[in-house]
Amino acid sequence: MSEDYLLLEHGSGGRAAQRLIRDLFLPHFANPVLERMDDAAYLEAGPGALAMSTDGYTVDPVEFPGGDIGCLAVHGTVNDVSMLGARPLYLSCAFIMEEGLPLSLLERLARSMGKAARAAGVLIVTGDTKVVPRGAADKIFIVSTGIGRILAEPAPGGARAAVGDAVLVSGQVGEHGLTILTAREGIRGFAGLRSDCASLNHLVEALIREIGNIHVLRDPTRGGLATALGEIAVQSGTVCRVRERDVPVRAETAAACSLLGLDPLYLANEGKLICILPAAKAEAALTVLRRFPEGRAAACIGTIEAPGAGTRSGQTVLETAPGGRRLLPILEGEPLPRIC
Amino acid sequence: MQPIDPTFSDPELCRGLLDRIEDELDSPLRFMEVCGTHTTAIFRAGLPSLWSSRITHISGPGCPVCVTHSREIASCLELAGKDEVILASFGDLMRIPGPKGMSLGRARAKGADLRIIYSPLEALELAVQNPKRAVVFLGVGFETTAPATAVAICAARQAKLENFSVLCMHKLTPPALRALLREAEQEPVKEEDAPSNPVAPILDAFLLPGHVSTILGPEPFRFIADEYGKPGVIGGFEPTDILQSLLLMIRMRKKGRAKIVNQYSRAVDAKGNAKARALMDEVFTAADSLWRGLGLIPQSGLEIRAAYVDFDARERFSLDCSDPASALENPACKCGEVLRGRISPRECPLFAKVCVPERPAGPCMVSSEGSCAAFFRYQIDF
Numbered sequence: 048m049s050e051d052y053l054l055l056e057h058g059s060g061g062r063a064a065q066r067l068i069r070d071l072f073l074p075h076f077a078n079p080v081l082e083r084m085d086d087a088a089y090l091e092a093g094p095g096a097l098a099m100s101t102d103g104y105t106v107d108p109v110e111f112p113g114g115d116i117g118c119l120a121v122h123g124t125v126n127d128v129s130m131l132g133a134r135p136l137y138l139s140c141a142f143i144m145e146e147g148l149p150l151s152l153l154e155r156l157a158r159s160m161g162k163a164a165r166a167a168g169v170l171i172v173t174g175d176t177k178v179v180p181r182g183a184a185d186k187i188f189i190v191s192t193g194i195g196r197i198l199a200e201p202a203p204g205g206a207r208a209a210v211g212d213a214v215l216v217s218g219q220v221g222e223h224g225l226t227i228l229t230a231r232e233g234i235r236g237f238a239g240l241r242s243d244c245a246s247l248n249h250l251v252e253a254l255i256r257e258i259g260n261i262h263v264l265r266d267p268t269r270g271g272l273a274t275a276l277g278e279i280a281v282q283s284g285t286v287c288r289v290r291e292r293d294v295p296v297r298a299e300t301a302a303a304c305s306l307l308g309l310d311p312l313y314l315a316n317e318g319k320l321i322c323i324l325p326a327a328k329a330e331a332a333l334t335v336l337r338r339f340p341e342g343r344a345a346a347c348i349g350t351i352e353a354p355g356a357g358t359r360s361g362q363t364v365l366e367t368a369p370g371g372r373r374l375l376p377i378l379e380g381e382p383l384p385r386i387c
Numbered sequence: 388m389q390p391i392d393p394t395f396s397d398p399e400l401c402r403g404l405l406d407r408i409e410d411e412l413d414s415p416l417r418f419m420e421v422c423g424t425h426t427t428a429i430f431r432a433g434l435p436s437l438w439s440s441r442i443t444h445i446s447g448p449g450c451p452v453c454v455t456h457s458r459e460i461a462s463c464l465e466l467a468g469k470d471e472v473i474l475a476s477f478g479d480l481m482r483i484p485g486p487k488g489m490s491l492g493r494a495r496a497k498g499a500d501l502r503i504i505y506s507p508l509e510a511l512e513l514a515v516q517n518p519k520r521a522v523v524f525l526g527v528g529f530e531t532t533a534p535a536t537a538v539a540i541c542a543a544r545q546a547k548l549e550n551f552s553v554l555c556m557h558k559l560t561p562p563a564l565r566a567l568l569r570e571a572e573q574e575p576v577k578e579e580d581a582p583s584n585p586v587a588p589i590l591d592a593f594l595l596p597g598h599v600s601t602i603l604g605p606e607p608f609r610f611i612a613d614e615y616g617k618p619g620v621i622g623g624f625e626p627t628d629i630l631q632s633l634l635l636m637i638r639m640r641k642k643g644r645a646k647i648v649n650q651y652s653r654a655v656d657a658k659g660n661a662k663a664r665a666l667m668d669e670v671f672t673a674a675d676s677l678w679r680g681l682g683l684i685p686q687s688g689l690e691i692r693a694a695y696v697d698f699d700a701r702e703r704f705s706l707d708c709s710d711p712a713s714a715l716e717n718p719a720c721k722c723g724e725v726l727r728g729r730i731s732p733r734e735c736p737l738f739a740k741v742c743v744p745e746r747p748a749g750p751c752m753v754s755s756e757g758s759c760a761a762f763f764r765y766q767i768d769f
Binding site: 234301367 | 388389401434437764766767
C-alpha cells in the first residue's frame, strides 16, 4: 500500500475503506466465509448447543514481548469460548482505530491475528473497521466475538465445582500481567519476561475427549489466579484450598514481583487455565495437559472443600509456604506497586 | 510458588522457632509491628494461624500511605486541578480518600495529569521532557523514601530544572513511636477500651521497621528500651526473621532487660546509612506533622529547607496545608485507636460493614499495607 498512516477516510466506508480491508486484512484472514463479503457471515450451525463470548481488547502497549493486541484478540476470545468445553469455530472482529496509526503496525497486527486464528483452527468470518480522530481512541481497540460448539454435556461451569475435586492449573502464572505492566510503565531491568498468550482450545478438547467430566474450566485473565478461584468458590458455594508452594511461578516472575511489590497470583494470564475435576482424574488430566507445550508446567494446586473450620462459602484459603493458613481474597482495584 | 529464598520460610525451621516461642512464652505478648510491610508479611505468611493464641500483634503507624493526612491529600488534589501541573506519584497514593471522598484516582479520571512512577528520578525525567509543564513529585513515605526525594531535589538544583518541585509529606518514625509510648504511659488502658485483652500494658514490645532501620540504624530507637523499658527488635520480613524476632523479644522480657536488638543484620548496619541521612539533612528539616488517625505529632515530619525553597511545591503554589479542620474524617472511625494498639480492627464498628477496601472510611483500610485492610483480606474467621 502506498499510504503510510491510517487516515479518517479509511473509515468512511468508501474506496479507501474497501482498499484497507481488501489489501491489509483479507490476505491474512483468508477463508471462504469472509471472502463472500456480504453484510453478514453465512454459517452452518448443525445440531447441538453453542457457546458464544465477546471481549474488548485495549492493551497498552499494543505490541509487547510474546505477543500483540492482534493475537491477543484471537487467543482471548478463543479461550473464553473454550472454557465452556466448546470447540471455537468462528470469530468476528471489530477494529476501532485512531487516525495516524502506522499502516505497517496495522499490517503486523493483522498478520499476527491471522496466524493465531490458523493455529487455533478458527475462521475470522466477519468484521468491521472504524477510524476515529486522533485522541478519540488510543491507537487501536479490537472487539472480538467467538462462537463454538459445546463438545460435552453438561458443559463445565463455575457452579459445578464439587467438594473433593482437585484444582489444576495448566502452567506458570503471572507472566502476561507482569510483561504488560513493566512494558507499559517503562520499568527496565526485567529482560526475558514474555507474555504467555496462547490459544488453549486444542488442550481443552483433549481434556474433554480423553478425561471427561471436567467440572470447571476458567482462564485466569484479569485479577489473576486468586480472583478466578474466588469467583469459582462463590459460584459453587464451596471453599477453595490452595497450596502456595504448589502454584507454578517462574523464578524470574517471582523475583520481579517481589521487587515491585506485586503478587503473581493477582496478575493476568492469557494462556493458562484452571481445571477443576474429580480428584481421581487429576493425575490423568495432568498427563494430558503436560503433553502440550502450553501445559508443560501444569500442576495440582489444591482442592475444593466444604465450608467450615473458620471458613465461609465463597472463600479461598491459602496454605502458606511456612505452613500457615490465610485467606486469598479476590483483587480490589488495580495491582499497583507499593512504595516501601 | 517457591519463596525466592526458601530457607527463610522453611516449614521445619518455622516449626522449630514456633516450638521455642511456645516453650519460652511466660505470659501473653502484645507486640507492635511498626512497619506496614511487616503487617503484610505477617498476614501473608499466615503467621497468626501458626503462633500461640497468647500472642497479639498490633499494627502500628508504619504504613506511609495510611498515615498521609486528608489535609495533605487536599493539597495534592489542589495541585491536580491545575492545568499546567503534572503530578508524579507512587501508585498506592491513588486511592486514599481526601475531603468529600475525592481521591487522586478520581481526579485522574476527571482529567488531572497524574503519572505513576517508581522512583523520584523518573519525575525529574518528566520535567526534562515537559519543559512547559510544572512537574510536582508527591513525596510520601518514611526515612526509607525520603533520601531518594532528597537526591531528586539535589539533582534538580544541579540541572537547574525550574519546572520541578516536591510536595513534601515525608514522615519520621521515631517521633511517632515516642508519641504513642508517651500517650500509653499517660493513660493506662481501661478495660472497656481494650475488650480483646483487658490486661495492661497495651504494648509489651516492638518489632521495629527493617527498611527504615537500614537508613537510621538502631540508635534512634534506643529510647524505647532506655526510657520506656520495652524491648525492641529490628526484624527482617521473612517468616523466620519475624519468628526469631519474637523469640528475642520474649527472652528480653523474661530477663527484664529491655534492649534494642538488630535481628536484620544482613541488611541493617549498626550505624545505618550515614550518607543517606546526610542527604536528608542537607535538604530537609524536621517539622510538626499531621498524621491521619493520630493527629499532630511534634517534629514528626520533614519539610524542605529554606535553601531549597525553589523546589518546595507548597511555596511555589502557595498551598495552605495547615488547617486540619478542613478535612473531615468519619467520626465513628476507630483507626486512631487501631494505630495506637488499643483495639483490634474487628472491634471497630465500621470494620467490614461500612469500611471495606474499595470504600475505605479510615486510613488503616486504605493501603494494602494498612492493618485493617490486611486483617480484612487475609485473616481467617474474623
